[in-house]
Amino acid sequence: MKTVLFVFLFLTGFTALAQQKPAVPKTTQPKAQQPVKPGIDPITGIPVSKMTAAQIKSSLEKSGNGPLYVKDILKKPFKLDTIIIRRTMGFIGLADSLAYHGKINKVYGPYDNGRVLVQILAKNTNMFNHIGQIFIDTSVFQPKIADSLADMIILNIRDGSASFEEMAMAYSMGGEASTKGDLGWVARGAMIPEIEKELKGKKKGDVFKVWTKAGLHVIRKTDDPEEKDGYALMMRIFLK
Secondary structure, X not given: OHHHHXXXXXXXXXXXXXXXXXXOOOOOOOOOOOOXXXXXXXXXXXXXXXXXXXXXXXXXHHHOOHHHHHHHHHOOXXXXXXXXXXXXXXXXXXXXXXXXXXXXXXXXEEEOOOOEEEEEEEEEEEEEEEEEEEEEOOOOOOHHHHXXXXXXXXXXXXXXXXXXXXXXXXXXXXXXXHHOOEEEEEEOOOOOHHHHHHHXXXXXXXXXXXXXXXXXXXXXXXXXXXXXXXXXXEEEEEOO
16 A cells, blocks of 8 residues: 555656746847947047047056057057167157056056057067166277276275266266166167176176277176066057
8 A cells, every 4th residue: 555655656756847837047038239339439439539638548448459459449640669669768769768667558648749648568578687887988088098097987986986977077088977877777689799798707896998999998896686667569659
């Protein structure tokens, strides 16, 4: 009797289970993306033709893909430039300064009477040497006199009679007087090869002389080499 009852209950439960509809997992339907309206900035909703430079800069930084945004939304001409940073002071121009000091994704400008914006897209590092220089022009001094002058300068620095900065302001003929001899951080490969070669065997604080085709250089190795921003990929956007 118990066996018959068990079979009956089992079949009844199985039948009821079979009649139940399988549970369908709930899914969240993705929201349909709103099509980009021609001539409308999708970030601000403002017509591109009416956007100010400040609004364009803000949207560019938020876009996540500057070149694509400029090409498809702004429909403005642009140019990509790879800038090699040769030294960290005494920049040749605006591009070098922005390449070193600028932040990735940041948009700068406008420049050139409101016609150009610049965005930093990427950066990479290079090795830099921090050096000081007192340059003695051998087109002015005979080599023997220049050599004696360099020895005197180095001796005064080493025995503490004068600082490197004081000697640079008094004797350097390369324009370093304004920076007290400091050339800043100079990129590997951007220095005169003879100077770069000598630096490798010197310690921080060493002062020494190097002859080159340009003349005689009294060099100070101010710091040990360091990696710094050495390359930058930049985009120039032409607004007008």
